[in-house]
Amino acid sequence: MRHIVNFQTDLLRTFVSVIDLGAFTKAGEALGRTQPAISLQIRRLEELVGAPIIKQVGRTLLLTSEGEMLLSYAREILRLNDEAASYFNRAKIAGVIRVGLPNDYAVAFLQGVITEYTRQNPEISLELHCGWSAEILDRLRADELDIAIAMVNGESTQYLSRSWVERPVWAAVEDIKFDRAQGIPLAAHPEGCAYRSRMIQALDAANVRWRVAYTGSGIGGLQNAVINGLGISALTRYTMLPGMRILDEKDGFPPLAEIRVGLFYKHPRLSDAGIRLVNHVIARLDEAGVSGDPTRAHVELVRQ
Template sequence: MANIVNFQTDLLRTFVSVIDLGAYTKAGEVLGRTQPAISLQMRRLEELVGAPIIRQSGRSLLLTSEGEMLLSYAREILRLNDEVASYFNRSRISGVLRVGLPNDYAVAFLQGVITQYQRQHSGISLEIYCGWSADILDRLRADELDLAIAMVNNERTQYLSRSWIERPIWAAAEGVRFNPADGIPLAAHPEGCAYRARMIQALDAAHIRWRVAYTGSGIGGLQNAVVNGLGVSALTRYTMLPGMRLLDESDGFPPLAEIRVGLFYKHPRLSDAGIRLVNHIIARLDEAGVVGDPARSPGVLDLQ
């Protein structure tokens, strides 16, 4: 039998805490250990990996390629470990959870998932903040949120636990026809919205004229604008309403670029209630059609 290497959860918890909190001393304060003890655990973890996992750049801690891979696995291992521990502890789940949701994503679907969790745990109080993804992640970084759903880009992957690909679709009112040759009226969120950017990029690339006929930050107003025939918009299948129809290349509309969406949280700052909510969200996404993509790194999913 091959020699199996065991990655102890205490080592992985130290590693995730160091990365999420950005310093050995802060991780030690949360875990109740001295800085030398934290450093010793990190060296032990590197011995198990067989390569460096963190490098120092000034005052910042940066992950090596091996560290990035290990971090993805470590978050998943700790998430499952803490779910099991919480289950067998049988403690009553209670407290306040502060959740950030983006304006320009399937807010209705995610709100339903999160409020379903609250109904199952009457001791939980929810504080939901909706805003732009960049603002949401800034609030998470400042400990003003416990967990967040936000758009992912290559510069903003800190605290990322799970991600999936969303493919926006063109939506218009049933019975209303738009001729791309005449220019397209758009219903869109304000500038800064990833969906607005995808629409403009696609139309510009196809040399189709466009104008913004409706602008609003709320998803409800955007949906009403589409249903009432004010313009077309880029939505998700979760935000399509009765009275809407899908537009595609047969209607003269170019395909929209995919968007990567992620679930973010600081593991060492998250309560048992928060860990259970993370697992609840992931389970509901799985049920909704999230499937693993072996071509992507662990924890990265593809939403068909």
């Protein structure tokens, strides 16, 4: 008979709280425990894992490779545990949920998923905040948002629960005409946008001339610019509109680099309503076939 290790949810909750809140003392305050009790639970968890999961360098908490992997599983276990507890306790789902969505990503699909949830739970008040990914993550860190969806890079994996990969496509109006000698007319978000940088990098690598013909911060503005023939843009397939077509290498357009998108939240700060919304979003992403492997989500650095 194989040996089974049971990871107790209270130990996992302590671990996630330490990472999300950035300190043993803050985790203790959130969970109603003393700092020695928190340290004892972390040591117990390390005994179950059979390896260290957190190391401290100065005032900085670092996850070990085993800790990174455990954190991914811990988030998933707690997310499902808390949803089940809420369901069987018949907890009333109510309150305000503040969600951040990025300007530099196709938000139409996710907006629909989130508003679907609020229609099913009319006692919930939803606040949607749009901005650049870096700004959204800053607001999450400052507890100004409950849930964030943002671009993922090597420096923005803190609070990451689930990630998936999108490959942008070149989008143009079906009958577009342009003079390559004058440069490919681009419709793009302002500087700093991941989609804009990928368009420029791809064209520069292929030695294709380009020029920015339209700049706007909203996805609707880019769609209108493409439909009206003002320029070519990088969109996702979710934001392609009737009358648009995809340009590829046969049209002289090199492939665009992938973009990784993530779902972020602080588990200790999230209400029952927020946990259920996270589960609703993940379920819809899974159904759409775009939700990635949760074990890829990891936290690299937490500052105390």
